[in-house]
Amino acid sequence: MSRWAIGIDLGGTAIKAAIVGEKSGIVTHRTVPTDTASGSTGIVVQLAGIIADLYHVASETLDLSDCAGIGLGAPGAVNADTGTLSYPPNLPGWSVVPLRDNLQQCLMQQKGLAIPVFIDNDANAAALGEALYGAGREFRDFFMVTLGTGVGGGIILNRKLYRGANGTAGEVGFMIIDFEGSSVHTGIRGTLESLIGKKGIVALARRMIDASPSGSSVARFCGDDYTKLSPRFLEHAAKEGDEVSLAVWNRVASILGVGLANVVTLMDIRKFVIGGGISAAGDIIFVPALDQLRRSTLPSMHDGLELVPALLGNKAGMYGAAALCFG
Amino acid sequence: MSRWAIGIDLGGTAIKAAIVGEKSGIVTHRTVPTDTASGSTGIVVQLAGIIADLYHVASETLDLSDCAGIGLGAPGAVNADTGTLSYPPNLPGWSVVPLRDNLQQCLMQQKGLAIPVFIDNDANAAALGEALYGAGREFRDFFMVTLGTGVGGGIILNRKLYRGANGTAGEVGFMIIDFEGSSVHTGIRGTLESLIGKKGIVALARRMIDASPSGSSVARFCGDDYTKLSPRFLEHAAKEGDEVSLAVWNRVASILGVGLANVVTLMDIRKFVIGGGISAAGDIIFVPALDQLRRSTLPSMHDGLELVPALLGNKAGMYGAAALCFG
Numbered sequence: 001m002s003r004w005a006i007g008i009d010l011g012g013t014a015i016k017a018a019i020v021g022e023k024s025g026i027v028t029h030r031t032v033p034t035d036t037a038s039g040s041t042g043i044v045v046q047l048a049g050i051i052a053d054l055y056h057v058a059s060e061t062l063d064l065s066d067c068a069g070i071g072l073g074a075p076g077a078v079n080a081d082t083g084t085l086s087y088p089p090n091l092p093g094w095s096v097v098p099l100r101d102n103l104q105q106c107l108m109q110q111k112g113l114a115i116p117v118f119i120d121n122d123a124n125a126a127a128l129g130e131a132l133y134g135a136g137r138e139f140r141d142f143f144m145v146t147l148g149t150g151v152g153g154g155i156i157l158n159r160k161l162y163r164g165a166n167g168t169a170g171e172v173g174f175m176i177i178d179f180e181g182s183s184v185h186t187g188i189r190g191t192l193e194s195l196i197g198k199k200g201i202v203a204l205a206r207r208m209i210d211a212s213p214s215g216s217s218v219a220r221f222c223g224d225d226y227t228k229l230s231p232r233f234l235e236h237a238a239k240e241g242d243e244v245s246l247a248v249w250n251r252v253a254s255i256l257g258v259g260l261a262n263v264v265t266l267m268d269i270r271k272f273v274i275g276g277g278i279s280a281a282g283d284i285i286f287v288p289a290l291d292q293l294r295r296s297t298l299p300s301m302h303d304g305l306e307l308v309p310a311l312l313g314n315k316a317g318m319y320g321a322a323a324l325c326f327g
Numbered sequence: 328m329s330r331w332a333i334g335i336d337l338g339g340t341a342i343k344a345a346i347v348g349e350k351s352g353i354v355t356h357r358t359v360p361t362d363t364a365s366g367s368t369g370i371v372v373q374l375a376g377i378i379a380d381l382y383h384v385a386s387e388t389l390d391l392s393d394c395a396g397i398g399l400g401a402p403g404a405v406n407a408d409t410g411t412l413s414y415p416p417n418l419p420g421w422s423v424v425p426l427r428d429n430l431q432q433c434l435m436q437q438k439g440l441a442i443p444v445f446i447d448n449d450a451n452a453a454a455l456g457e458a459l460y461g462a463g464r465e466f467r468d469f470f471m472v473t474l475g476t477g478v479g480g481g482i483i484l485n486r487k488l489y490r491g492a493n494g495t496a497g498e499v500g501f502m503i504i505d506f507e508g509s510s511v512h513t514g515i516r517g518t519l520e521s522l523i524g525k526k527g528i529v530a531l532a533r534r535m536i537d538a539s540p541s542g543s544s545v546a547r548f549c550g551d552d553y554t555k556l557s558p559r560f561l562e563h564a565a566k567e568g569d570e571v572s573l574a575v576w577n578r579v580a581s582i583l584g585v586g587l588a589n590v591v592t593l594m595d596i597r598k599f600v601i602g603g604g605i606s607a608a609g610d611i612i613f614v615p616a617l618d619q620l621r622r623s624t625l626p627s628m629h630d631g632l633e634l635v636p637a638l639l640g641n642k643a644g645m646y647g648a649a650a651l652c653f654g
Contacts (some may be wrong), residue, residue: 031352075629088629141492165468166596168628176590176623177506177517179585188623190504212515258506263500266480266593268491296503296515300404302411302494 006054007322008047009122012036012075012090016314017050019058020322022068025133028057029318037199038150040097044106047072053109068108069116071321073125074099079167080120081326089150103127109326116240118324122317124161124172127154128308129320130273134311144310145172147256147285148276152194153271160327173197178256192259196252198278202229205248216244219296235281246284254283264297264305275310331564332395333381335374335591336449336641339363339402339417342553343641344377347384347649351459355384367424371433372533380439380537386486394444397434398648400452401426404576407447407651416477425562445651449644451488453602453637454481456647461638462600469598470590471637472499474583474605474612478520482596487654499523520588523579525605529556534577543571573611580612582618591624591632602637609636 001031003022008015011034018029030053037044051070058064075090100119107113114145120128127144130136136144140159146152153172163169174195183203185194194200206226211218213231217235237245263269279285290307297305312319330349335342338361345356357380362373385391403415410427427446428571434440447455455473457463467486473479482489482501491497495590505517510530514522521527533553536543546565549555564572589595606612617634624632639646 033340082641104577108489155579163598165594166628168625169593169595171542171625173594174625175589176504176592179582179623180508188625188627208364229368255506258503263593265503266496268493268496270492296506296514298404298495298498298501298515301493301498303493319450 002063002327003066003068004058004062005322005325006058007049007318007320008050008073009124009125009317009321010034010043010047010072010074011317012088012290015047015050016318017054018315018318019054019062020319022326026315027053027062028319029075029315030054036091036165040091040094040099040102043091044099044102047103047111048110050064050107051107051115052113055077055113055115056326057234066114067143069325070101070103071125072117072119072323073317073321074119075122077168078119078121078124080163081167082117083117083119085119090279098273102300105212116325120161120163120321124163124325125320126152126275126316127156127170127181127273127320128323129312129316129318130275130310131156131159132323132326133319135273135308139182140225141269142273143170143172143260143267143272144271145212145256145260146271146276147274149194149198151197152276155267172259172263174266175259175262177255177262179292182303193257195228198231201234201248201252203230204251205229205234205245207291208251209244212244217242228243231278231281235284238281238284248287249281249284254289254292257289260289260293260307261296268301270301270304270306272307273310274307275313275316279309329388329390330393330395330653332398332649332652333378333385334377334398334645334647335400336644336648337374337401338414338449340618342374343645344381345642345645345649346381346389347453347646349653353642353645354389355381356642357381361418363418367421367426367429367516370418371426371429372437374430374449374524375433375437378434378442379440382440382442388425388630391649392565394442394565396445396652397430398445398452398651399426399430399647400449400644401446402543403493405446405448405451407445407490410444410446424451429591431589437486447488447490447648447651450649451481451490452651453479453495453643454483454600454647454648455488456639456643456645457600457602457637458483458486459653460646462635463596463598463642466598466600469600470499470587470594470596470597471600471602472495472583472587474523475603476525478524482594499586502586502589504582504589518648519582520554525558526556528561528575528579528605531578532556532561532572535571535575535578539571544569545572558605558608560610565608565611568598576608576611578617581619582613583612584616587616587620587622587634588623591620591628595628597628597631597633599634600637600641601634606636623626
């Protein structure tokens with residue numbers, strides 16, 4: 001027996017879906033733009049179509065009786081037990097949707113497919129993906145941080161997802177490290193995401209560029225238009241040696257290190273897998289973040305501290321979603 | 328069979344020790360000043376003496392074959408697996424001591440007692456005490472916070488202690504919520520303990536009293552000597568309606584609420600048991616702390632949030648230490 005599943009990463013921009021063999025990894029995958037305009041009903045239909053297509057592809061080379069299910073990673077608060085998705089930030093107009101049951105029903109009624117659906121939030125799915133197929137394979141316990149538009153987190157304890165009693169554990173983006181600070185995110189002051197989410201990084205860079213007498217070579221990457229400033233441009237400029245951009249990343253890394261210190265202090269987790277687009281800055285972030293992490297924790301907590309880059313890139317969500325079915 | 332154990336709370340000032348019945352609770356207990364001057368060797372001898380004495384008392388009414396062991400809660404970093412205590416802050420001159428083995432050996436050699444010893448840190452022991460005998464009995468998962476000279480924490484998940492891979496989990500006093508703030512504790516900036524440990528509260532009160540044009544009636548409790556200012560005096564003044572003292576507690580509660588919010592966000596734990604001398608201020612702390620906790624977390628995390636006072640007072644350590652033997 002060689003189990004396989006369909007793993008789907010439902011994002012606000014794109015749906016990524018793959019056939020994943022439990023042992024062999026991704027067999028084939030596709031990416032389609034999310035039909036956000038059609039609301040939750042339309043997206044369920046869209047998902048069912050992609051699944052039916054992949055299921056058909058799978059039928060040509062795989063044993064359908066080995067299919068472990070459909071795994072779905074979704075943005076927002078997911079209750080893995082009840083299968084509901086609540087207020088996904090990047091899917092406008094959704095409130096609380098019984099996404100798992102709706103999708104199972106749609107697959108049955110429109111495609112004649114009776115396949116179990118498993119659902120979790122995207123950060124948890126990414127953590128599970130790295131745990132089973134990526135950078136977390138060697139760690140029994142680790143914390144996965146996704147640095148992107150937002151700052152997400154997923155917790156692996158004893159090689160399993162730690163979801164907490166209500167499924168909301170790991171929301172490191174909402175951890176408060178500057179409770180009297182000026183940055184605010186969804187009404188909460190001084191959260192990690194308000195400081196080093198994409199918007200926070202850009203705002204920080206603007207302030208640091210404005211304060212720099214000699215300016216920054218990042219201007220060239222933006223075509224001298226700072227409204228186009230992005231983490232990617234700051235990464236390029238830093239890698240060219242631009243001092244202001246390097247200082248920005250140093251500061252971002254330092255703030256990240258403080259946030260991770262709280263994970264170490266509270267949960268005694270000492271391994272961190274860092275993914276998401278912004279982690280592409282690499283050692284420019286990793287080295288100072290680990291330095292700060294050590295400065296912000298007790299010496300008795302330093303043994304075994306490690307920050308490693310995620311290995312699965314934008315495939316972690318598909319891998320992890322499929323892994324939800326193999327549990 | 329009715330199991331019992333000897334539970335010992337080793338503090339920098341006093342050793343509290345009790346015979347605890349698994350079902351019946353504390354049978355008898357005693358408190359003796361800690362002989363800190365004699366170092367770790369002397370304290371092991373002192374502990375062995377207290378244990379032999381209680382064991383003798385137990386032999387008169389209990390079945391010695393029902394003794395589950397000696398449980399010991401100790402201040403500082405304890406490795407429950409290896410039985411070592413590292414750098415206890417309130418026991419001068421200790422470095423890394425194999426406390427469990429030393430005590431077992433001393434009991435054997437000096438008292439002829441072959442009894443297994445279980446050891447954990449005092450905050451963990453207090454959490455376990457409340458879990459099995461106190462305010463945590465109705466909670467499957469909860470976080471115990473001890474507000475005293477320091478700010479300690481212990482985590483109960485699924486009615487068991489969550490110690491983390493290295494036994495250092497739950498150190499909420501070192502959680503950073505003001506990473507650029509001016510308060511520093513053991514080299515780390517903006518920790519919860521630096522802000523609302525005993526020293527932090529007194530420093531805050533001094534600043535708030537100095538800034539108050541009309542002064543504070545807490546002066547009367549201190550005999551007009553603010554170097555004698557203490558949380559206890561601030562509690563008395565607040566309960567009499569002193570506005571500055573009330574504002575101090577409001578601020579302390581607010582900072583506590585922010586710290587607890589990070590526990591909710593990260594671990595999805597929503598029940599808090601609050602103990603320690605400073606928690607005696609009661610609703611003056613509890614009500615605004617819960618308010619702040621709600622303001623500092625996402626609405627999707629508000630279901631079931633609860634702050635309750637610890638029930639076992641200064642007996643939690645003895646209860647929890649005994650409970651280490653019943654696991």
